[in-house]
Amino acid sequence: MTLPHLPVSQVEVVLCDCSAQDAERVFACLCAHFESDRRPEDPPHEIASGRPTMWTGTYDTAAVPSGAEEPSARLSGPVTVDVQGSPPAVRTLRAALEESYSVRQVGVDAGDQEVSLQLRLEGRQES
Numbered sequence: 695m696t697l698p699h700l701p702v703s704q705v706e707v708v709l710c711d712c713s714a715q716d717a718e719r720v721f722a723c724l725c726a727h728f729e730s731d732r733r734p735e736d737p738p739h740e741i742a743s744g745r746p747t748m749w750t751g752t753y754d755t756a757a758v759p760s761g762a763e764e765p766s767a768r769l770s771g772p773v774t775v776d777v778q779g780s781p782p783a784v785r786t787l788r789a790a791l792e793e794s795y796s797v798r799q800v801g802v803d804a805g806d807q808e809v810s811l812q813l814r815l816e817g818r819q820e821s
Contacts, residue, residue, distance in 0.1 A: 703756035705779035729757035767794035
């Protein structure tokens with residue numbers, strides 16, 4: 695089975711190990727920088743307690759939304775983010791996350807035309 699390839703400017707993002715509120719904050723941060731298939735009227739929410747929840751979104755790093763405000767980046771705890779796409783698109787998305795969060799790479803799987811990264815986001819310390 696082969697998976698379909700994303701267009702060169704698109705990045706698939708999967709969030710886990712976090713609250714629905716933190717997922718919403720990270721997605722809002724990304725939506726301030728890039729067009730997405732996620733809609734503001736459909737925020738992340740918990741499905742069932744006691745079970746892991748994952749949230750997904752696709753972001754087009756070549757399409758910048760007009761008039762988007764930078765939302766609050768404050769996180770209640772660390773967030774695990776898995777990103778997959780072309781190396782330039784993944785770099786662009788990671789740079790956007792680094793503007794708001796402390797970002798640490800915890801895993802990588804690189805191919806010729808696609809890269810998958812696992813990142814750990816944490817809120818920056820207030821000064």
